Amino acid sequence: MDPPLLPFPGEDSLPAGIDPLELLEVGFRPETTAGVGAEPPLSAEEVGSMLPAYEVRRLVGRGGMGTVFEAVQRDLQRRVAIKVLSPSLTNEPGLTARFRHEARLMASMEHPGVVRVYEAGETAEGYLYYVMEFVDGEDLASRLSRGRLSLEEAVPLIANVAEALEAAHRLGIVHRDIKPANIFLPAEGPPRLGDFGLAVTAGQAEEALRLTRVGTTVGTIEYAAPEQLSRAHAVSPASDVFSLGVVTYEVLTGELPRGNFDPPSLRREEVDAAFDSVVLRALQTDPARRFADAGKFREAFLHAADRRRQEALRQQAVRRKMVRRAWVMCLLAVIALVTGGSAIVAWKARKDAEAKQAAAEAAEQRMSDLIQFLLTDLRTRLEPTGNLGAMESVLEKAVGHFRRVYEESGHSPVAARKLADVLVVKGDVIGVRGMSAEADQLYTEAIALTELARNATPQDAKATRRVMEAWQDRSEHRMATGKYSDALLDARHLLGEAEAFAKQQPGAESTHALAMAHRAVAHTLGYTGGLEEAGEEYHRVQSLLQELVAGAPDRADYARELAELDMSLGSNAEARGDLEGMLRHFTAWHEYVVRNEGPDTSGYSYSAFRMGVALQKLGRSKEAVSYLTDAVRIAERESKALPGHKGCLNHLSWCLRFLGQAQEGVGDVDAAARVRQREAEVNAALSAAP
Template identity: 30%
Template sequence: MIGTRVSHYTILEKLGAGGMGVVYKAEDTRLKRFVALKFLPPELTRDEEAKERFLNEAQAASTLDHPNICNIHEIGETEDGRLFIVMAYYDGETLKQKLASGRLPLAEALDLAGQIAQGLAEAHAHGIIHRDIKPANIMITSEGVAKILDFGLAKLAGQAHVTRLGATLGTPKYMSPEQARGEAIDQRTDLWSLGAVLYEALAGRPAFNGEYEQSVIYSILNEEPQPLTGLRAELPPALDRILRKALAKHPAERYQHISELLADLQRMEAGAPVGVPTRRFRLTAPLRWGIVGLALLGGALWLLVQPGAEVAQTRKSIAVLPFVPITKSEEDRSFAAGIHNDVLTQVSKISEVKVIARTSVLRYQDSPKSIKEIARELDVRTVLEGSTRRSGNTIRVTAQLIDAKTEESLWADTYDRPYADIFAIQSDIAQKIAAALQARLGQEELRSIQAPPTRNLQAYEHYQKGKYFWSISYDWEGNLMAAERFAEACRLDSTFALAYAWQSIAYSVVYLTTPNLASKSAYDHKSKAALQRAAALAPDLPEVYLAKGNYLAYVKSDADGALREAEIANQKRPNDTWVLSFMSDLLSSKQDLAGALRLAERIYRLDPKGISGPFYAAWHSFSLGRFAEAERWADIMIANDPEGGAGYGAKISFLLRGFGAIDRAELVAQEADILVTRDKDHLLGPECLLFAYKRDYARALATLAGSQQPSFYLLRALLLNLLNRPAEARANFDSARLAFGGVLNASPNNQTARLSLAIAYAGLGERVRAQQEMAQVDSLSRIGQGLEIAYFHILNGENEAALQYLEKCISRPREPSPAVLRRDPRLDALRGDARFQKIIARTEAARRT
């Protein structure tokens, strides 16, 4: 058939053949593109059963729109009655061809398995079962994207069977037991086949093999594959457990949904126990609500600074593991959590010792891992473990410091004391640890460790509850609950400086995040009053400096003053990742991105299982134009918090805005839709951008449905204009005007709000007012906002000014990347101008140098 013409397709070469068809590469003479044509072999044309199965393939696959599923363009029939399907042509190789060169590295195999799983999840969501997942049916494009081919054995769930009674469909080595027996099948059959494919990719040989088809089927029905760790010692044992479950003989013992398999693969890569949900992390207030803010509004899981293969050599490093309650009563669990938090706080005051942050050590609560494993993963030499029990006014606390390298006990003690001695116990533990690690305690550090925060135990309990609410709160209402607990602690003890400081911090964040503009002045007053009282009681307390910094940043929009206070807090508390996060955000607002990135890397070293360090490092790397580095940091975020949306949202943004990689971004978005269970607001902007870059403006608009974030009013207005709905667009520009005007009434120095207000006025056609607002945006705040400023000029009817500004941005790494210039619809009005095309070319050249 080479050289012949079928409809408007010219056959170029034969690509392959299988039991259900022959595939050719062809040229679509109308659209000038390459396609793949799949024909039913001539000898099967008269077989009505084969023909019906072939039509089922087309019907099933054509309903699916997913980056991991082969796109179906058309179904046709030749003049002599032969059926064919027109599919997308992909430059690449099948997984079968790839495996002919040998087994895959773990990271690559897991990446491909995850992509295949996402494609299957889409099919299963539409009631479609593939029934023949195997390496030959997985195409890997030149960009590394997996595409599921050949839905020739798929059938729509609920459709009448078209196979002969007792006939089996599928390829023996990858056929599930129920499929081999000719029984009814469901989506768990595809799960089984995917498990077999993943096994082969890692082992370099099939999970079930035999000289003849019947011997293969016997092996599937009666034998277990050799554990992968017996073939490759470097593979994690958790992988054996995952594959054992995926390849269970009985469907009820397998993963029931593809999302469960994906979740366990994510947990394994993150180092979390398989089958156990990963812990939620609090994003610091600067990270979620910082002065800069635009990054948050816009937009191989191997570590960049991966801990060494051995336990850390320096003894002056410690992980304080969660204390174990001796009983499982609610009182004991709460007491154990409080003791752990306080001991960790006390130990963190020892400046000569590297202390791993709470978010990282909480990962190891009830972990079966050995002390040596934990120390290696956290890159520390010593580990403190302990247990607690409270019975009325009597407590027991045990603690043991272990050298993870030698597994020797460096110090241990048991405290049977009245509850009133709780502060003395915590102080003694911290001092004994310092002595055991030969760490020198300065006079100020020693005073801080020895001084009890309060002598009123009831006030202390309210303070602890405030810290608890603070640690789990993700919105202004939760932060308000924390503030009120701190306030109650202060009411019970008017000398409790630490509680006053935290009360001020909490109210500053409430001020920043509350949607009720009328109440902002009240929260300003409460934060300021608590801060003044804390400073009067303990002016040198690190938390007082942190509270001053928070008040200046969030209430007064004074980044310079906030940074000065934060630097003092950092000098006094160098192990405090909250202070470091705050400083990183402030440095970013001052355009010191290199300094901000250094702090983010330091946060990561202190909190390797947390999210704030990788978050800051990702966005700062991206702002510096280091897109690949930013993507790797986003991968660490996902590994550390696979059920949260922040990492996925960041990665989607980087892939789109850094590389213009729409297909890869869509894969990440599909994975996020399956795995993310919270913080989904981080996905709204990036997923909206994804559909906008695809020019699917209706779906982009749908992603923002129901969200009242002020920045999304501007996005909605953009999309509505693109959909030719000008009246609705104008209404959203007006909503943005009101929202950002309200923000500026409360915080006149908020430059992000000022720029957004200028855009809103431009969208409303109020050119003079728009120019007045833009004139008030200072030069420092304009850095990194090239896209928004160009869009402002376009809306304001000033295309020439937009081009001139983009020309100034060509050599600046923080300004629009070539991908943004090529894809972002906000710049569509410039695309017909030859100068704009030259700007794109010059930007590409500048970024390569």
């Protein structure tokens, strides 16, 4: 059940939609007066006069929303911290409600790992305040600035923080700003989790998403989950798990997990590889693939930390089994004298086979989380950002592992599919690094493996889909390397597989597979000059997707694919010289993005770019400038958030190129010159990126 909260009088009063404030980042540091730059609006003496029950001793820090003082509660002689809402912020929309909201949430958290709130109220002079325990120590950010922690310090620290966060999640509270600066390290006792100024309850998450102001990132960008940055989904406990995963990676390695990062064990020799799967799962881009909450994360983290003890227990169990087996074998030897031993031989063979299978399954399970990371996040990170050497090394180990599993399983269908999956990912990596021939061989082997698995289970729809995916993987690789004719042959083979699948197992799944196959053919035809035929294929895709949407109007993925098709149809119209058709389709796609993603997102930047290009080609330069200016603004922001990312830099370069053309079209020569200069800078950075 959600803890009771103060009523919120309106949209502006909800704890969302305001730029992230460093609420308590330095509020518990007794040796700092962070936030200086202007005299504090209140002195310790003034606060003491307003709150006579407390002996207010000194200012200990200022955050974005309040000033914190050290004090002693006179009647209990208890050392406390008093946070007072800054007078200059009292009239800011929503901040008074957020201040109350923060106090209520922290007061509802009766857990030793959360900063306790004792009292909250308003002074006779109209100042909001709350009283909390004083944490005499430093925050984790300050501690990490002096060097990384020993593993003996790091493991219990993360476990305790996860336990405190688990308590919040049990109450339906999502913190939204987990980071080292909000984890306080007292001289005695467990670490404390503080700063609930951005927190929401489960019931408010969707509303917070709706009301978050355009251009606002809720949380601290280095630690925020992808859904907090893109606002594509409402936050959930899994969002906090992502942030906790970033903190855990930093605590274990002393580094932030940026770009194509290595598993923790590759960054620090003392870190056991058992932690890799835990941290990598927490850092999945898709919230559904992370731990559901901090409790699940903590359980897995402690299991990884306890692996040595678990291994010892397993060895004890093995020894006990060996003792029991010795007794059993003695008994069987006696029976063998009577029966001739044929039944015993069969029994032993069966047991050996079962043991071998169990060993293979256990080995595969130990790798599963790591491989899941490689098969999901890696594929979204494969734009040529460079620095893939370490990931290739991990993939090489994974390929070796699954080759062994495949051989030891007797070429089982499941093992074949697993090996195929990791071969495709390795193909993606080395393909990006320019090893196209080697990558092609890996895709080809993956096709053979998936077909073998499908032939063993011909009625398994999943096996059939995996065959089609393998053909599509190779087609896309060949298209990316300029082998358009070969890519088209693969796409047509894919279409044949999809048509057979639709006949054998009619339904939504096979209809969708058929639509995707027609789309693959259309894409490749566009590169081989068959523009008219490509347009016909795109329209077939459109009909199939419209059929799926009509049958399942709640399926957002079908609706998005149908909307995305307008982008392909627009590009096809552009290539055929149908500029009005191009604008019509790009407009349809752009309107979908505005409705479903918002006007200040990465997706908006790409759709606005398309609109600007279409309008510029139609001679409507003034309108083009408006769209392209928006596209550039967002692309600049994305490039700053991901410095050196080639995909971001490439998109920014194209946006600047067409913006310069549009500005020249309206006669704004000076603005065009500035844009051209910026384009040259971006292109230089693009050339220098690894």
